[in-house]
Amino acid sequence: MAYSLRTEAQIAGVWSDISNKVYSRSPVVIERGRREEDSAVGPSKGRLQLNNRDVEFSPDNPRSVNYGRIGPNTPIRMSVDGAESYFASTGVxxxxxxxxxxxxxxxxxxxxxxxxxxxxxxxxxxxxxxxxxxxxxxxxxxxxxxxxxxxxxxxxxxxxxxxxxxxxxxxxxxxxxxxxxxxxxxxxxxxxxxxxxxxxxxxxxxxxxxxxxxxxxxxxxxxxxxxxxxxxxxxxxxxxxxxxxxxxxxxxxxxxxxxxxxxxxxxxxxxxxxxxxxxxxxxxxxxAGAGTVTNREWRLHAEVSAWPTRGDVAGRDIHVPVEAAGILRRLGQGVKPLASTLRRRIPAVGAPVAYWPLEEGRNATQGYSPLPGVDPLVVTGFSFETDDTLPGSSSLPKIAAAATMRGNVPAYTPTGQWHVAYVGYSPAAPASVTKYLEFFTTGTAKRITFTAEPGFLEMIGYNSAGGVLFTTTVGESDFHGHWTGVGLTAAETGGNVRYEINWDVVDGPGYVAGSTVAGTAGIVTSVNTTFGTLAADLRIGHLGVFPSSSTAVYRFGDNGWGGEEASTRLIRLGTEESVPVMANYSGTPLGPQRPNKLLTLLGECAAADLGLLYESRDRLGLAFKARTNFYNQPVALTLDYAARGEVSPPLEPTPDDQRIRNDRIVNRVGGTSARAVDETGPRSINPPPAGVGLYDDSRTLNLRYDSQPEPIADWLLHMGTWGEARYPTVRINMAAIPAQLMPAVLALEIGDRIQIINPPEWLPPGPIDLIVEGYTETLRPPGRWDLVLNCSPAGMWTVAVSDDPVLGRLDTAGSTLVSGVSSTATSLSVATTTGPIWTTAAGDLPFDIRVGGEVMTVTAVSGASSPQTFTVTRSVNAVVKAHLAGADVRLAQPSILSY
CATH class of the missing domain: 2.60.120.200 (Jelly Rolls)
Known part of the structure; x- marks a missing residue:
């Protein structure tokens, strides 16, 4: 099939066609996904050679027309003409x-x-x-x-x-x-x-x-x-x-x-x-807008990190060997971890007028403010970097008896409301009244304190003469011994002010109490607290002053978004970091998001779900295919080995031990572990010939609940002991493939399922069922175009479906042939060695069984006890052979419960 490869570069922000500058003497090579099924997904790559005789691809050369218009990480994209047009919806x-x-x-x-x-x-x-x-x-x-x-x-x-x-x-x-x-x-x-x-x-x-x-x-x-x-x-x-x-x-x-x-x-x-x-x-x-009618079939979106100019001595062959890479390369360059979820959320959502995270290093002597124009919080008696147990924060300080903190709040426009908040941990209730916070305002309540005592928490407001204006009391049940968020608020209603204590246990219940007095809220001018002597060992952090009475700003950030579903976190992180992410729905609940590099955090989401995170092909962004979208997924492409040109040789199974894992341990970060071991199967930990020996591994996942590791370990064991041979590569000659298959081939994506029917006699009977893990395509215009798919077995992803006539059947616990049969016998005597006997109900028939690799269709079963007589149609999968007594009898497609 002839094709037209279009190569475009984003020059000065505009996509420009540079196809006529791509040398055909050097093939264009595109790599995406995983090279092998157990390896991590790396950045996509695009290799090509550009004619640079007029130095237009020399961004540092002032003679270049693109001087200052291209440079590191210039976007580049490649596409071919598709068979039909479509309206491209941008999602905008x-x-x-x-x-x-x-x-x-x-x-x-x-x-x-x-x-x-x-x-x-x-x-x-x-x-x-x-x-x-x-x-x-x-x-x-x-x-x-x-x-x-x-x-x-x-x-x-x-x-x-x-x-x-x-x-x-x-x-x-x-x-x-x-x-x-x-x-x-x-x-x-x-x-x-x-x-x-x-x-x-x-x-x-x-x-x-x-x-x-x-x-x-x-x-x-x-x-x-x-x-x-x-x-x-x-x-x-x-x-x-x-x-x-x-x-x-x-x-x-x-x-x-x-x-x-x-x-x-x-x-x-x-x-x-x-x-x-x-x-x-x-x-x-x-x-309308940026929607378009187009026929482009995108092969790669990447970035050019360097434009190396190469040439011969005579200066005739001036070219640029370009190696573009997907967005994962750039994202992987950074080594700075993302800040804690509270540190990220509070300035972005709460619009504070003053904020001190208090996440300083151990030797700090003051609290830095990330807000311009806000002076540091001056402290005494603070031991920084002492407690890292709050999920939404980096390590916070512990205070000594009679510690102090003082910080000025820059003047701001009054809004008729305010809210002063922090997160803290009080190990135990003090024996008597102890001050935890004190600040000053221009409102009717000039000074406000927050104190704790046995059984109560109190917010007390004082007027300009020092007299008590109001006292608000709330119970302290659950306050001590837990991380809590505390918010003290004021909101004007007519000629009155409502003052409230709002506090909640991180990942727990919340409490509120308030008092209403005549007056105005004013603005908060300073935090000036001398902690009580009984406040020793109090942990405190993320002190903020806000021009609003809403206390929701700390929500979700304080527990590090614990319990957030994997797909939701992927999208949220992508949005926060301006990285486009398309994510299939995953209901896997995650543990807290701790400070770490962006790629590590994204990888945690995919790993916890057992899904696949890879680069988009149609834009600079990421895509996520959830574990559940691998289950029973439709076949995206069917190739016929017997049809000339659909599959290029060699097609070679690799029945090796690369993917065998028969002893799996799954650890939950900060929680429990679970282990799953195969002790009886053909790929069990037993030495040959009973098994294959020990192949163990362990992985630690950021999960929300201690109930999650066990089913994950079981599923990983299932995957690690699946018996299909690997077909590491499937080769497709795109120039020879039938035209009717080309749309499906061009649409083929990482994680898709393909089948190869009619394999040669020297291979196991088909269809060969595979998952595309990645691919390499080599294009040498105008004619040569080779696509090599990196594949893994797909059968392990076929799972039970309730009431389905094929996928809804439970397998026998153990059955064998009572006596040997010839290759043409249509009656089998089957003994059930373990568990219930086979069904004899006419409504349950027919069904397929597998004996010695041969698939047979059972059309009738008779006998109310073992052994039973099966009437069968032989050689459904084209395997013709005799079987000995004692041969194992199983459903051809047993139900596999998904995790």
């Missing part, structure tokens, strides 16, 4: 494909909405797909979106978000390119409404019902004037949901269930760069 609000409102689109009754997309269906974040949903409340009709592996259909009978209804269901495992359909029956004839969801491989394929949702009460859809949009933004009363990032191939909106088509954008045959066209229903579609 306003980048839409849109058609104006029309009478035919003002559907108030039954509606049938269909879209064919390429999408990451299981991302944690909501992704809007199609809808008539205005940014103005009161003009909202309907919308379809996907969220964390669910499809949602939303509509409003009134045009208001507050009056909207929605139905949703979990998505099945779907290929990356697929079609979704939502059908709303506004009056199902039984006094209710029904939404039915379907999926298919394409808009013209056979629709498979996912499920229906039925609720009492008939409904309708608001006839609004909003345009119909592909990739709309859903604005609600509480949040904004952005469009999906991916491809639209085509869509349909029908008035009525299976009714007349009123909109049908089809992008597949549109010319690249098309900005407007009329569809078959007469609707005129326009591209």
């Amino acid at each position: 609000s306003g980048d839409v494909l849109t058609t104006p409102d029309h009478a035919s689109l003002d559907i108030v009754g039954d509606i049938d909405v269909r879209v064919e997309l390429t999408a990451d269906w299981y991302l944690t974040t909501p992704q809007t797909l199609i809808g008539k949903w205005s940014a103005i409340d009161g003009n909202r009709s309907w919308l379809m979106r996907i969220t964390a592996g669910q499809v949602h259909f939303v509509w409003s009978p009134t045009g208001l978000s507050a009056g909207a209804f929605f139905a949703f269901v979990d998505l099945p495992q779907m290929p990356r390119r697929a079609a979704l359909r939502a059908v709303l029956d506004v009056n199902n004839g039984a006094g209710g409404w029904t939404v039915s969801f379907y999926w298919s491989t394409s808009l013209s394929g056979t629709w498979t019902l996912i499920t229906t949702v039925t609720i009492a009460g008939v409904t309708s859809i608001y006839s609004g004037s909003a345009p119909l949009e592909i990739a709309p933004t859903q604005v609600t009363t509480s949040e904004t949901r952005l469009p999906w990032r991916g491809r639209l191939h085509r869509a349909e909106v029908r008035s009525g269930i299976g009714g007349s088509v009123v909109a049908a954008p089809d992008v597949r045959a549109k010319a690249v760069g098309t900005t407007s066209w009329a569809d078959s229903a007469g609707r005129t579609w326009s591209v």
